[in-house]
Amino acid sequence: MFKRKKKSLSEYSMGELVMFRFRKNKLAMFGVFLLAAVFLAVLLAPVLSSYDNVVQMHVKDRFTSPNGSYIFGTDEFGRDLFARVLYGGRISLLASFAIIGIALVMGALIGGAAGYFGGRVDSVLMRVVDMLMAVPSTLLAMAIITALGNGVWKLVVALAVSQIARFSRIVRSAVLTLRNVEFIEAAQCYGCSSLRIIVKHILPNGIGPIIVSATLNLGQTILSISSMGYLGLGVASPTPEWGTIISENKANIQAYPYLGLIPGICIALTVMAVNFIGDGLRDAFDPRTKN
Secondary structure (H helix, E strand, C coil): CCCCCCCCHHHCCHHHHHHHHHHHCHHHHHHHHHHHHHHHHHHCHHHHCCCHHHHCCCHHHCCCCCCCCCCCCECCCCCEHHHHHHHHHHHHHHHHHHHHHHHHHHHHHHHHHHHHHCHHHHHHHHHHHHHHHHCCHHHHHHHHHHHHCCCHHHHHHHHHHHHHHHHHHHHHHHHHHHCCCHHHHHHHHCCCCHHHHHHHHHHHHCHHHHHHHHHHHHHHHHHHHHHHHHHCCCCCCCCCCHHHHHHHCCCCCCCCCHHHHHHHHHHHHHHHHHHHHHHHHHHHHCHHHCC
16 A cells, blocks of 8 residues: 655645644644533533523522532522523524624625725725724624614624624725735736625635634623623523623622632633634734744
8 A cells, every 4th residue: 555645834725734733732722622512512402401491490499509400500590500501602602603703794895895996985984994993892882782672683783783893904904915916916807806806816815814803803702792691781681691690690699609600610611712712723824923
């Protein structure tokens, strides 16, 4: 049998080099496994615990410490904290991915158009972005939620709008760097449309900073969702969400610390995993930034 010849680094594609560097980062790989474990747990929530345990009250078992029957204990209404944390993680994680996805798509459209066309289009779009960036993102999200009301999708819309400006700036910077290179001019000579050039040629070649920014913002988004829930501006009780769970039990946390520690640890571990992945991607796309 012939042994397959190993490729030299010069023979690897950009994507293969990025994955090679990423896999070498131990913290990043730890973040991947940790985030995968959290995702697996929340996706298997119906298998691990019935949704009835989320809302069903057992008054006689209220404030039960973690034990064999109640893995994470119960709250003041006797509801199973394990079930509430599992199903609350679904909202926290899936909503955060939806927020980043919406903000990234809208930001790519605005930033791509501004950077590629330039001139008056750039001036008008960037002034709109400047107005959005003039208001702190958390304050802007709180104002939108107050206007729309509570609800998961209203929270998603509010936080997505507050992050569009950030992604628009990043995409515009990537487009400005690439719009005058030779292969873009060749595509223009072949008669490619502006939309095709932006989507097929510019964005794929400038995707590195965009992916890194999206990953790092994902952790901040999870914290924002939890913060809104804690303040009563996000998901309304009794629907479980990590921040809402802490808010519901804040009066009893001093006497029963597990009511705040368990959802708080879930938030901290998830955000830490996302940040490890983001740092690993940043170093993989640009090894010069590694300390």
